[in-house]
Amino acid sequence: MDICSSWDGTLSSSDFRVAATTLSKKWKVINPVFPPWTWVPCPRRPFWVASSDSEVDGYLSLENFYQLSSNEVGHRCSIETQALNNLVDVLCSYKSSPAKEELVNCGKEEPVDNATLVQSDDQEMHFYDFHIVYSNSYRVPVLYFRGYQSDGQLLALDEIERDLPLNSLKILRESKWTFMTQEEHPYLNRPWYTLHPCGTSEWMKLLFLGGDSQTKDGPTIQQQYLVSWLSVVGQAVGLRIPLEMINNSCPLYPVNSVTLSNEVND
Amino acid sequence: MVEEERAPVILQFAPFQSAVDEGFWRRLSSLKLDTLGIDQSPITITGKFELNLFAGFYSPCSHPQVSNHLTLLPESLPPEPGEESSSSAAAAVSRGNRNRCPVPGTLYNTNTLESYYALDKQSLLKAEARKIWEDISSGKAEEESAVLSRFLLISFADLKKWSFHYWFAFPALVLDPPATLIDLKPASQCFTLEEAESLSAACNEWRNSSLTADVPFFLVTIASDSHATIWPLRDWAACQGDGQKLLFGFYDPCHLPNNPGWPLRNFLALICLRWNMEKVRFLCYREKHGFADLGLSLVGEALVSVPQGWKDPHCVPNAVGWELNRGKKVSRCISLRQSMDPTRLAISAADLNLKLMRWRALPSLNLNNLSSIKCLLLGAGTLGCQVARMLMAWGVRKITLLDSGRVAMSNPVRQSLYTFEDCLNGGNMKAMAAVNSLERILPAVEAEGIVMAIPMPGHPVSTQEENSVLEDCRHLQDLITSHDAVFLLTDTRESRWLPTLLCANSNRITITAALGFDSYVVMRHGAGPLNYSSDIKSEGEETLSAQMGNLSTGGTDERLRLGCYFCNDVVAPIDSTANRTLDQQCTVTRPGIAPIASAIAVELLVGILHHPDGMLAPGEIATSHSGSSEQPLGILPHQIRGSLSQYSQMTLVGHSSNSCTACCSTVVSEYRRRGMDFVLQAINHPTYLEDLTGLTELMKSTSSFEVDWDDETDENDNDGI
Numbered sequence: 001m002d003i004c005s006s007w008d009g010t011l012s013s014s015d016f017r018v019a020a021t022t023l024s025k026k027w028k029v030i031n032p033v034f035p036p037w038t039w040v041p042c043p044r045r046p047f048w049v050a051s052s053d054s055e056v057d058g059y060l061s062l063e064n065f066y067q068l069s070s071n072e073v074g075h076r077c078s079i080e081t082q083a084l085n086n087l088v089d090v091l092c093s094y095k096s097s098p099a100k101e102e103l104v105n106c107g108k109e110e111p112v113d114n115a116t117l118v119q120s121d122d123q124e125m126h127f128y129d130f131h132i133v134y135s136n137s138y139r140v141p142v143l144y145f146r147g148y149q150s151d152g153q154l155l156a157l158d159e160i161e162r163d164l165p166l167n168s169l170k171i172l173r174e175s176k177w178t179f180m181t182q183e184e185h186p187y188l189n190r191p192w193y194t195l196h197p198c199g200t201s202e203w204m205k206l207l208f209l210g211g212d213s214q215t216k217d218g219p220t221i222q223q224q225y226l227v228s229w230l231s232v233v234g235q236a237v238g239l240r241i242p243l244e245m246i247n248n249s250c251p252l253y254p255v256n257s258v259t260l261s262n263e264v265n266d
Numbered sequence: 267m268v269e270e271e272r273a274p275v276i277l278q279f280a281p282f283q284s285a286v287d288e289g290f291w292r293r294l295s296s297l298k299l300d301t302l303g304i305d306q307s308p309i310t311i312t313g314k315f316e317l318n319l320f321a322g323f324y325s326p327c328s329h330p331q332v333s334n335h336l337t338l339l340p341e342s343l344p345p346e347p348g349e350e351s352s353s354s355a356a357a358a359v360s361r362g363n364r365n366r367c368p369v370p371g372t373l374y375n376t377n378t379l380e381s382y383y384a385l386d387k388q389s390l391l392k393a394e395a396r397k398i399w400e401d402i403s404s405g406k407a408e409e410e411s412a413v414l415s416r417f418l419l420i421s422f423a424d425l426k427k428w429s430f431h432y433w434f435a436f437p438a439l440v441l442d443p444p445a446t447l448i449d450l451k452p453a454s455q456c457f458t459l460e461e462a463e464s465l466s467a468a469c470n471e472w473r474n475s476s477l478t479a480d481v482p483f484f485l486v487t488i489a490s491d492s493h494a495t496i497w498p499l500r501d502w503a504a505c506q507g508d509g510q511k512l513l514f515g516f517y518d519p520c521h522l523p524n525n526p527g528w529p530l531r532n533f534l535a536l537i538c539l540r541w542n543m544e545k546v547r548f549l550c551y552r553e554k555h556g557f558a559d560l561g562l563s564l565v566g567e568a569l570v571s572v573p574q575g576w577k578d579p580h581c582v583p584n585a586v587g588w589e590l591n592r593g594k595k596v597s598r599c600i601s602l603r604q605s606m607d608p609t610r611l612a613i614s615a616a617d618l619n620l621k622l623m624r625w626r627a628l629p630s631l632n633l634n635n636l637s638s639i640k641c642l643l644l645g646a647g648t649l650g651c652q653v654a655r656m657l658m659a660w661g662v663r664k665i666t667l668l669d670s671g672r673v674a675m676s677n678p679v680r681q682s683l684y685t686f687e688d689c690l691n692g693g694n695m696k697a698m699a700a701v702n703s704l705e706r707i708l709p710a711v712e713a714e715g716i717v718m719a720i721p722m723p724g725h726p727v728s729t730q731e732e733n734s735v736l737e738d739c740r741h742l743q744d745l746i747t748s749h750d751a752v753f754l755l756t757d758t759r760e761s762r763w764l765p766t767l768l769c770a771n772s773n774r775i776t777i778t779a780a781l782g783f784d785s786y787v788v789m790r791h792g793a794g795p796l797n798y799s800s801d802i803k804s805e806g807e808e809t810l811s812a813q814m815g816n817l818s819t820g821g822t823d824e825r826l827r828l829g830c831y832f833c834n835d836v837v838a839p840i841d842s843t844a845n846r847t848l849d850q851q852c853t854v855t856r857p858g859i860a861p862i863a864s865a866i867a868v869e870l871l872v873g874i875l876h877h878p879d880g881m882l883a884p885g886e887i888a889t890s891h892s893g894s895s896e897q898p899l900g901i902l903p904h905q906i907r908g909s910l911s912q913y914s915q916m917t918l919v920g921h922s923s924n925s926c927t928a929c930c931s932t933v934v935s936e937y938r939r940r941g942m943d944f945v946l947q948a949i950n951h952p953t954y955l956e957d958l959t960g961l962t963e964l965m966k967s968t969s970s971f972e973v974d975w976d977d978e979t980d981e982n983d984n985d986g987i
Contacts, residue, residue, distance in 0.1 A: 113586040117278040152286035
């Protein structure tokens, strides 16, 4: 696919698969610290929609992306101080919430065992799962995500917002094309948060047409699409991606020879 | 070794931590619904059911600051009925997954919270520990090392509240006396460079082979030539060569630099019981970026001794392992209401469209206004049903429907809230059937049904009926003052008179829709002629329209008021159904008319709510060039008249008439002065209103009275059902 002025900023489903492969590979090379983007194939398609490109069905998944609420944030997915403080506040109030824990008469006490390490207060962590799903209606990728505490309790939207860096909140509030809503995950059929895709094709078009003209041997749109898309969308949800990812000079793996399955986790 | 006289340091293990994916609870819920039923008494005698879970999962720690959790996923439970095929494929995939080392577990899910509390946790733990003990004693653990770690989960799933009470245990056999620590440090400090390289390579190979990737316990030998080899436990004998170092390795979920993780406990039990080791060198295997990391991995040396009594074949050692909740021995509870309560989901989904509209097209859209406004719909027929649906689509949640009729067989095809069932056995009351239907559409709606007939001029009441009619009048008055907006959607003209008067008196937003055979008129009434002070005690004092009405009370200069439904009439309302043929009475209209008129009526309301002047906004006329209005929703007309025969629609403005039989100051003042006596007189004496307002005079003096559109649609007295 060449960029021409008539391009409408959308992506076909097979191109999405190509773009997904590129993103996953690039991510792994440039960003080994983070959990990987893994292609999750979804065979659970109703039989009446059997199509020729059924192997495309699935989504890209990055899971267990965590944010520590401790001060030792030596890694790159740390959250900014202000949001961090907010988070600490939330967690403190949350701890005193009586609904969360309850006493149980345990009858006979467990024997005292001095071989069990009694850990000082657990680090409170918020985990995030991100899925990139292709939308057939909008013909663009859509980001679905959820946040949860280490025990699995899902985070509400306002808790998620408190985790976000300030500039993400700014983007969310001021930009017309990004807003979080809760919608049913197309494959998991449970409500996840999502960034609504209705503006995606427009700004993707701007992104590509407005940017540097592509050189002939540079990556094609299919290859570059998801990386560019994520560089914008990721900012809104606090998932920052390194500049090298977007840099075209980055070596690309031959996309056709790559299969994505059972990737190593972190 | 310098401090040999010091008391021995007890080796302390960092407990396993649990994490439960939301999807696990979802599958447990449906499993419980399918196998046990929600409202039934316990099926098993003990009131609980026991499940052998497929597995919890864990993997070696992969981050210097974060321990890995033992995680329960949807796949931990048996598949739901109907997805057997796909998930058996998924199960096949999950074998050998390096990130999902299975840990066998048992779930006790009780049917009540009481039985959950009553569970004998110590015995349950002991029963799990016995399984581990037996697997060690029998040698099974050497064949299949995953059984060394087990977990136990007790839970109560409160499916009505979407909350889950649960408590994990990770049974660990207690060594008595406990193992003591000789030495523990990062693995990188324990090997030569060659040994470290070889060990890393061997570990990576082990972790990347689908045969061994999820085997969490293993043996490591390092030969004198620095070559490291990893062996499954069953190859113990092969590791006994001279001159090689032997380490007991396990996938360590813990990240702490000074403590091994929990799985080592049962491994040590196996080592001292089966292999009679006293000095054990162990390797806490940890990773970084998917590869062995000897800086994070630990190598330790511990002294263990076989506890007395373990030699007894019938002995079961003590076990510990109930998980602490923030340092306390308490149960945990998780609520998934937000993502599981269908009522909540329906609300957020319904609001989504409106939010999108606000975000994308109408930033000024006031969703709070819409969701808090209280709408009264007089008439629950073709118009009433459709208006209610449109209101819900706009996010209006407080809807009262008033109707005196029952659902007839002819109704459901045209009246969109009713179905065939509503017609049976004489028919349900429309007001109630409509409310039921609204609640089925959106459980969060706050709908109320009022079965009541509206008293009408020209329908005289006998003295016996007088009291009940007056009661109805007062009830209607209360209803109108307690709502913000009133829709007049009845099927006769005269039934709109009293509501029009009451609305004019209390300054409520009032919208009328009326139908002809193929034409319609939709209009908003102007504000009332007199200031509305809340002299009539009402709970609607602070309602929206009252606030809007107050806007007018400041200025003394009379703005031209917009007219009401009766302002352009030169006759007072009379019985319009008398002496009519049936098809005129049950006005047969083209079916498309009512939905069009209803939709316009609701859009008009939304327009009023978003206009800075509210119901005082002057009537605007559509112009050929768009964009003439500064309001985001466009112009706010007074009346919209349309005809399907020409597919035409026009906007009109008609100002209030000083001789209006419903809204002029004479009538409203008289109503205020005389109250129900006035109403009764108007109902019983058809010419009273005309005399009062001077219409009689007017008609005498004018031979013809024509408004410019009247020649086109003159079916006001032919209103639709």
